[in-house]
Amino acid sequence: MNPLENQQQLDNLKQEKDALLILFGGEHCGVCQTIKPQIFKKFTVKFPDLEMLYIDCEQSQEVCAQHGVFSLPVVQVFFMGQKFIEEVRGFSLLALEQEIEKTYAKMNS
Template sequence: MQNICSEESLSQLLQSNPAVLLLYGGANCGVCQAIKPQLGKLCKEEFPGVVTAYIDCQESAGPLCAARGIFSLPVVQLWFEGQRFAEFARVFSIGDVRAALERPYGMLN
């Protein structure tokens, strides 16, 4: 999972990859740190074409998170072809993310 700290690098990531999973989290967020490896494993094993990225809202990417309207953690966004497809905030399961990925990911291949 790559780290993103600026709007420029986020925009480039979203434009250059057909499928992206973004995790907005924080170093002091226990839930964020617990789901980060689970989301990475999910994408690596079941959706290998999905690029994963982590944005730390409690550190250097704070302004980016505020500009994107992220005010609670964790938040997972799924992007396909540069468009936000789904967003999960605060209370969700890895199964919810898996279910949201299945159909659009299948259409990419």
């Protein structure tokens, strides 16, 4: 998962990538640190065109606030620059995978 450096980089990725998953987390968020490698490992294989990005909200508070992220973890998935999926705090990785799969399949057909 690639780290984010600034808001402009995020805006560029949203426009450049057909599919973008953003995990908003924090170094001191145990759940965030647990799901981060799970998401990367599972989704990299299943969705090869899905660009994945990690934003540390402890380091990039302004970016997180601009995206309405005030609790952790949060996953947002964008297709063609539009947000299609948002999961906040307690969510199932299986349900997230199924939601991505629905839209991802349509995009690649």
